[in-house]
Amino acid sequence: MQEEQMRILNMIEAGKLTPEDGARLLGALRKKRAQQALTVRGAAGKALRIQVDGPSDEKVNIAVPLALGRFVLNFLPRNAIESLERSGITADELRQLVAGVEGTAPFEVLNVEADDAKVRISVE
DSSP: OHHHHHHHHHHHHTTSSOHHHHHHHHHHHHHHHHHHHHOOSSOTTOEEEEEEEOSTTOEEEEEEEHHHHHHHHTTOOHHHHHHHHHTTOOHHHHHHHHHHHHTSOOEEEEEEEETTEEEEEEEO
C-alpha cells in the first residue's frame, strides 16, 4: 500500500494528477486498507489470549484479536520492517504466520506454573 501512495504522490508531483484527484485517490486507498484490515478472513473472532495469575490479586487476562495483528502489520514503519528483515523475518512472513494461525484450531502456545504464579498464552 505504501508503494501505491508513493505512486499517487509522484503522479501529483509530475502534474499527471491534480492535488484534489490525488487526495480523493489517497482517501479511497486508506478506506480500502482499513476495510481489508478489519475483515476477518475465516478467523471467526480468533484472539491471542494472555493470562497471568500472580500472588493475591495480581491477575491479567487479555485477548488480542488476530485481526488487530493483521491490521497493525499494514502500518509498520519502514524502519521496523528493515529491523525485522535484519533479524531474518520479512513482513510477508509475519502476514503468513498470522493467516496460518487464524486457520488453526484453538491451541496453547505457553503454559508455565511456578510457585504462586501461572502464565498461559493461547490462541482461541
